Amino acid sequence: MEHPRLSEIRAVLKQHWGYGAFRPLQEDIILSVLDGKDTLALLPTGGGKSICFQVPALAMQGLCLVISPLIALMKDQVLHLRERGIKSAAIYTGMTGSEVEDALSNAMFDKEFRFLYVSPERLQTETFKASVKRMPVKMIAVDEAHCISQWGYDFRPPYLQIANIRQIFPKVPVLALTATATPEVVKDIQLRLGFKQENVFQKSFKRDNLTYFVVKEEDKLGRMLRIMERYPGTGIVYVRNRRRTAETAEFLCKHGIAADYYHAGLDPRTRDRKQNDWMTGKTRVIVATNAFGMGIDKPDVRFVVHIDLPDSLEAYFQEAGRGGRDEKPSVAILLYDEYDLRQLKRSFTLSFPPLEKVREVYRDLCQHFYIEMGTGQNRMFPFYIHEHAPRVGMDPVQYFNALKLLEQAGWIVLSEHLRDQSQIHFKMNDEQLRRYEEQHPDLADFVTLLLRSYAGVFTQYVRIDERTIASRAAITPEQVVEKLRLLGSHQVISYQQESNIPLLIFAVNRQNERYLYLDPEVYENRKLRAQERMEAVRDYVVSNDLCRSQALLRYFGETDSTPCGGCDVCRSRKRATADDAVMETLRSLVRKMAKDEGETKKSIFEKLSKQYDEYQIEIVMRWLSDNKEI
Numbered sequence: 001m002e003h004p005r006l007s008e009i010r011a012v013l014k015q016h017w018g019y020g021a022f023r024p025l026q027e028d029i030i031l032s033v034l035d036g037k038d039t040l041a042l043l044p045t046g047g048g049k050s051i052c053f054q055v056p057a058l059a060m061q062g063l064c065l066v067i068s069p070l071i072a073l074m075k076d077q078v079l080h081l082r083e084r085g086i087k088s089a090a091i092y093t094g095m096t097g098s099e100v101e102d103a104l105s106n107a108m109f110d111k112e113f114r115f116l117y118v119s120p121e122r123l124q125t126e127t128f129k130a131s132v133k134r135m136p137v138k139m140i141a142v143d144e145a146h147c148i149s150q151w152g153y154d155f156r157p158p159y160l161q162i163a164n165i166r167q168i169f170p171k172v173p174v175l176a177l178t179a180t181a182t183p184e185v186v187k188d189i190q191l192r193l194g195f196k197q198e199n200v201f202q203k204s205f206k207r208d209n210l211t212y213f214v215v216k217e218e219d220k221l222g223r224m225l226r227i228m229e230r231y232p233g234t235g236i237v238y239v240r241n242r243r244r245t246a247e248t249a250e251f252l253c254k255h256g257i258a259a260d261y262y263h264a265g266l267d268p269r270t271r272d273r274k275q276n277d278w279m280t281g282k283t284r285v286i287v288a289t290n291a292f293g294m295g296i297d298k299p300d301v302r303f304v305v306h307i308d309l310p311d312s313l314e315a316y317f318q319e320a321g322r323g324g325r326d327e328k329p330s331v332a333i334l335l336y337d338e339y340d341l342r343q344l345k346r347s348f349t350l351s352f353p354p355l356e357k358v359r360e361v362y363r364d365l366c367q368h369f370y371i372e373m374g375t376g377q378n379r380m381f382p383f384y385i386h387e388h389a390p391r392v393g394m395d396p397v398q399y400f401n402a403l404k405l406l407e408q409a410g411w412i413v414l415s416e417h418l419r420d421q422s423q424i425h426f427k428m429n430d431e432q433l434r435r436y437e438e439q440h441p442d443l444a445d446f447v448t449l450l451l452r453s454y455a456g457v458f459t460q461y462v463r464i465d466e467r468t469i470a471s472r473a474a475i476t477p478e479q480v481v482e483k484l485r486l487l488g489s490h491q492v493i494s495y496q497q498e499s500n501i502p503l504l505i506f507a508v509n510r511q512n513e514r515y516l517y518l519d520p521e522v523y524e525n526r527k528l529r530a531q532e533r534m535e536a537v538r539d540y541v542v543s544n545d546l547c548r549s550q551a552l553l554r555y556f557g558e559t560d561s562t563p564c565g566g567c568d569v570c571r572s573r574k575r576a577t578a579d580d581a582v583m584e585t586l587r588s589l590v591r592k593m594a595k596d597e598g599e600t601k602k603s604i605f606e607k608l609s610k611q612y613d614e615y616q617i618e619i620v621m622r623w624l625s626d627n628k629e630i
Helices: 006-017 026-034 049-060 071-083 097-109 120-124 126-132 157-168 183-192 220-230 242-254 268-279 313-320 338-350 355-368 385-392 396-408 430-439 441-453 466-473 477-489 520-542 548-555 568-578 580-596 601-608 614-626
Strands: 039-042 063-067 087-091 113-118 137-142 174-178 200-202 210-216 234-238 259-262 285-288 301-306 330-336 380-382 412-415 423-426 493-496 503-506
Touching: 006 026, 006 049, 026 039, 026 049, 026 200, 039 183, 049 063, 049 113, 049 137, 049 174, 063 157, 071 087, 071 113, 087 097, 097 113, 097 126, 097 423, 097 493, 113 120, 120 126, 120 157, 137 157, 157 183, 174 183, 183 200, 210 520, 210 548, 210 568, 210 614, 220 242, 220 301, 220 330, 242 259, 242 285, 259 268, 268 285, 301 313, 313 330, 313 520, 313 548, 338 396, 338 520, 355 385, 355 396, 385 396, 396 412, 430 441, 441 466, 441 477, 466 477, 477 493, 520 548, 548 568, 568 614, 580 601, 580 614, 601 614
Parallel strands: 039 174, 039 200, 063 113, 063 137, 087 113, 137 174, 210 330, 234 285, 234 301, 259 285, 301 330
Antiparallel strands: 380 503, 412 503, 423 493
């Protein structure tokens, strides 16, 4: 029997998104929420998670409270909702008081307001606690829900506050969403969110069109070039640090590949330009850190290459999963060498600095920013790790992890940046504005231009682009900024200029660091889980006895999958049985070239790959090396 609200949600989807049908599982998840059931949705990257809470929220005709740790994703979704005429806003650490006040006011009193996105840290503030009680909340959506589990790979302590919000709205259903969760984390999410009963919708993580390869390679850049020659189309190359993004992109450009780099340290306009060039095909390959990809839905990514090992299989699965969203054949290739395996272990060691070091970092921060005992709550400061780590004699990676432990203890908050793009909000009403223009005729045309260029500026903050305004007004961007600041000083508008400043926020008044307490059991358990994740990555790359797809699926609890038939492991099995003669010939050739002729691995590959399959060559060389024959 058809669900009574099925036609309604299909109409909402068609009206606002233009789609004629839902993707697999979306319909079931939405109807579960509309039936008032707490629901956990596990959908792989690109599986359409946002539709699962946006459609039922619109059907409910009330406010949906969306909790997400990803500021960039919150902003992006709010922008797209507003473009569809759906009133919404986001609140996150680093916003000004007036911005927060406006968003809260709209959520409380505007009956047409539908979505309020908040960072998990916001749930703990007294202002939010007082305001949320007056909001017509009909649904709570928890994005990146694995963050609530201490057994997950990205635990965020503020997520634990969500259960307190549920006490205010005991009859409101919760929809938790994540792309990656092990069976243990799936159970923990439901427990910590106070599900009335277990209710999980899980789409298989299997991607039939995405083939995984793991290649042990000393000449990673050379292999990367061969991959791009073999697989036409657009792609992503993931690296571990910002410096390497630029170096790798430059290398690709020198070899005739249209490439660019991307990381969170770039200014907003530069990031937007680079992303747009890649999205539109002007740039073929984007080389990026893990800052790239969240909320970016480019369907025709043909290859995703990792030239550094990821910290966890959860992270790898999400990043690799950005390939082939159009369901066409794509590859995810992970390149590694022995140095990577050593670095993986080192990264794990640095992730858990001694407690005394954590206390030393906190004491140094308070002294550096002149925070006196018993003061400092909510004070924020520009913050660059590489300027602070040397003062306490710590590796930047270890220093960063000390900060994360302080954040988990609730003492500080780290914010990547203050504001991605400039915004304005008109504070004067029509009559006040008319009188102002009469008194300031030199600014009247500029004010009119702003009003004609941007809709909704009287009711909410609206993103602006100073360069676009400058072009329309036939003045320089610097003159635009000057006029906007002048209007701000006259209380005509509130002007929030773009900024790309990382922030450190003191969440509580300064306390004596001797009282900093990290539960030893929790600390050791988290360390143990991190070690297990590290070992899972290592096992994945060095193992040659299980299909790559099966190995990933098994990690996420799918134990009954079948071999993909296309990954490096599956191919090696086929060749081992079907191509014994070819493999023996290759073994003889490689032995001769390596031992008798002194050829390098690179030169052997270049010569033999003209006649033989490079994966066969790789298998033979690895076997000969493992058996000490070369």
